[in-house]
Amino acid sequence: MRLLLIGMALGLAVVPTPAAWVESMYSRHTYLISQNLLTPLSSLTRVALFDVLIVIGVVGLPVWWVLALRRSGRGRRLRSAARMVLNTATLVAVMYVVFLLVWGLNYRREPLTAKLDYQPQRVTPLALADLAGEATVRLNALHPVAHAEPWSDLDALPSALGPAFVSVQRDLGVGRTAVTGTPKVTLLTPYFRRAGVDGMINPFSLEILINGSVLPFERPFVVAHEWAHLAGYANESEASFVGWLTCLTGPPPARYSAWIFLFPHLIRHLDPQQQDELWAQLDDGPMADFRAVSERVAEAVPVVRRGANRVYDQYLKANRVDEGIASYGAVVDLVLGSALGDAAITSYRGDASFESSASPRFLSIARQAGERLSEYR
Ligand SMILES: [Zn+2]
Numbered sequence: 001m002r003l004l005l006i007g008m009a010l011g012l013a014v015v016p017t018p019a020a021w022v023e024s025m026y027s028r029h030t031y032l033i034s035q036n037l038l039t040p041l042s043s044l045t046r047v048a049l050f051d052v053l054i055v056i057g058v059v060g061l062p063v064w065w066v067l068a069l070r071r072s073g074r075g076r077r078l079r080s081a082a083r084m085v086l087n088t089a090t091l092v093a094v095m096y097v098v099f100l101l102v103w104g105l106n107y108r109r110e111p112l113t114a115k116l117d118y119q120p121q122r123v124t125p126l127a128l129a130d131l132a133g134e135a136t137v138r139l140n141a142l143h144p145v146a147h148a149e150p151w152s153d154l155d156a157l158p159s160a161l162g163p164a165f166v167s168v169q170r171d172l173g174v175g176r177t178a179v180t181g182t183p184k185v186t187l188l189t190p191y192f193r194r195a196g197v198d199g200m201i202n203p204f205s206l207e208i209l210i211n212g213s214v215l216p217f218e219r220p221f222v223v224a225h226e227w228a229h230l231a232g233y234a235n236e237s238e239a240s241f242v243g244w245l246t247c248l249t250g251p252p253p254a255r256y257s258a259w260i261f262l263f264p265h266l267i268r269h270l271d272p273q274q275q276d277e278l279w280a281q282l283d284d285g286p287m288a289d290f291r292a293v294s295e296r297v298a299e300a301v302p303v304v305r306r307g308a309n310r311v312y313d314q315y316l317k318a319n320r321v322d323e324g325i326a327s328y329g330a331v332v333d334l335v336l337g338s339a340l341g342d343a344a345i346t347s348y349r350g351d352a353s354f355e356s357s358a359s360p361r362f363l364s365i366a367r368q369a370g371e372r373l374s375e376y377r
Contacts, residue, residue: 002086002087002089002090003086005090005093005094005097006089006090006093008093008097009092009093009094009096009097010093012096012097012100013096013318017105017108019108019109019110019111020110022105022106022108022109022110023109023110026105026106026109027105027106027109027232028174028175028176028232029176031103031105031106031232032174032176032177032178032231032232033176034102034206035178035179035206035230035231035232036176036178036179038102038205038206039178039179039180039181039206039207039230040179040181041205042181042202042205042206042207043181043182043207046182046184047184048184048185048186048187048202048207048209049202049204049205049207050186050188050200050202050204050205050207050209051186051187051188053202053204054187054188061088064084065084065088068080068083068084068087069081069084095204098204099203099204102203102204102206103201103203103204103206103232103234104203104234106232106233106234107234107235107316109232109234111235111238112172112233112235112238112241112334112338113333113334113337113338115172115173116172116334116338116339116340117338117339117340118334118337118338119337119338120333120337121337122336122337122342123332123333123336123337124336125269127336128266128269128270128332128336129270129274131266131335131336131345132263132266132267132270132274132278133278133281134345135259135262135263135266136263136278136281136282136286138255138256138259139256139259139260139263139282139283139286140281140282140283140285140286142252142255142256142259143256143283143285143286143289144285145252145253145256146217146252146253146255146256146257147217147285149253151216151217151219151253152216152219152220152253154182154183154184154185154210154219154223155182155183157180157183157219157220157223158180158181158182160220160250160251160254161180161220161223161224161246161247161250161251161254162180164224164246164247164249164250164254165178165180165224165227165231165246167249168242168245168246168249169231169242171245171340172242172340174231177231178227178230178231178232179230180227180230181206181207181208181226181227181230182207183199183208183209183210183219183223183226184207184208184209184210185209185210185212186209186210186211186212188209189211189212189213191304192211192212192213193211193213193299193300194299194300194301194304194305195300195301195304195305195307195308196297196300196305196308197211197308198210198211198214198218198222198225199211199214199222199223199225199226200226201226201229201230206230208223208226208227208229208230209226210222210223210226213296213299214296215289215292215293215296217253217256217257217260217289218257218260218261218293219257220247220250220253220254220257220258221243221244221247221254221257221258221260221261222243224242224243224244224246224247224250224254225239225240225242225243226239226243227242227243227246228240228241228242228243228246236316236331237330237331237333237334238334240261240331241331241334241335241338241341243258243261244258244261244262244331244335244344245340245341245344247261248344248345249344260286260289260290260293262331262332262335263290264290265331265332266332267279269332
C-alpha cells in the first residue's frame with residue numbers, strides 16, 4: 001500500500017498532463033468548486049493553518065522518529081529506521097498528491113497569454129517608456145486621494161477589494177469565480193522579512209499569509225496578488241497581473257497600491273537617464289512611500305534572501321515553471337501586450353478626477369482600448 005502511494009506520487013510528478021485538459025477540467029472547474037469551500041473554511045480562524053502545519057512538521061516529525069526508534073528494542077533499530085524511512089516517504093508522497101489535487105495542478109494550466117488577446121508586438125520600448133511616464137502621473141494624482149483616509153487593515157480588504165476581484169475574474173473569461181480569503185499574518189513574518197517574502201498561499205488549506213511588515217499602501221496589491229493565486233493563477237507574473245488588474249478596478253487606495261507595485265518593474269528596463277527623469281517627475285508623496293518601501297526591503301538579509309529564492313526557484317521548476325523565479329518579469333509583458341492590461345490602464349472606471357489630469361493623447365488611447373475590450377468580451 002505504502003509503495004503504491006509512493007509510486008502514485010512519482011507517477012503524478014512525471015506524467016504528461018495536457019494544459020488544455022488541466023485548464024478546462026481542473027483550473028476552471030473542480031479546483032474552483034473546492035476553493036469556494038476550502039477558503040471560507042480556513043478563513044473561520046485567524047490562526048494561520050500553515051503555521052500549525054510547520055509546527056507539526058518541525059516538532060511532530062522528529063518526535064515520531066524518536067518514539068519509533070525507542071520503541072524498537074536494541075538490535076532492531078536498523079529495521080525500525082528503515083521502516084520509518086518508508087513511512088516518512090509515504091507521508092511526503094501523500095502530501096504531494098494532496099498538494100497537487102488541492103492547488104498544485106494549477107501550475108500545469110494554460111498560460112494567460114494563450115487565453116487573452118495577447119499581442120507580443122505591443123511590447124515595445126516606446127510603449128514601456130510611455131507607460132512608465134503614465135505611472136508617474138497616476139502616482140502623483142492618486143497619492144493625496146489614497147492617503148486622505150486611514151489605510152484599510154487586512155481584515156477590511158476582502159470587503160473593500162473583493163468586488164473588484166470578482167469583476168476581474170469575469171473579465172478574464174471564467175464562468176465560476178474564486179472567493180476572497182481573509183489575509184492572515186503568519187508566525188513566519190520574521191523569516192519573511194529577512195527573506196524578502198511579502199506573502200504566500202497555503203496550498204493545503206487555500207488561505208493566504210501576509211508578511212506583517214508589508215506597508216499599509218502595499219497591502220492591497222500584496223493581498224490581491226495572493227488572491228490571484230487563490231483563483232488558480234499559480235504563475236507569479238500572472239498572479240501579479242491579476243492582482244494589479246484587481247487593484248486598478250478597486251478604490252483609489254488600491255489603485256495607488258497597484259502603481260506603487262508596477263512602477264519599479266517598468267523603470268528598471270529603461271536606461272539610467274530615463275530612470276532619473278522619471279524619478280524626478282514623482283512628487284514628494286510617492287517618493288516618500290518608495291523610500292519607505294526600500295527601507296523595508298533593506299531589512300532582508302541577502303544570504304537568507306538568496307536561500308529563499310533558490311528554494312522557491314527549485315520549487316517552481318519542480319512544478320514545471322521552467323523559467324523559475326525569472327517569471328516575475330513577465331508581468332510587464334502582460335500589462336503591455338494584452339488588451340485587458342491596456343484597457344485597465346486607459347479606461348479609468350468611474351474616476352473623473354483622473355480623467356481631468358489625463359493628456360488628450362491618453363484619452364484617445366483610452367477610448368480605443370475601451371472599444372477593444374468590448375470586442376474581447
Ligand atoms: Zn505569488
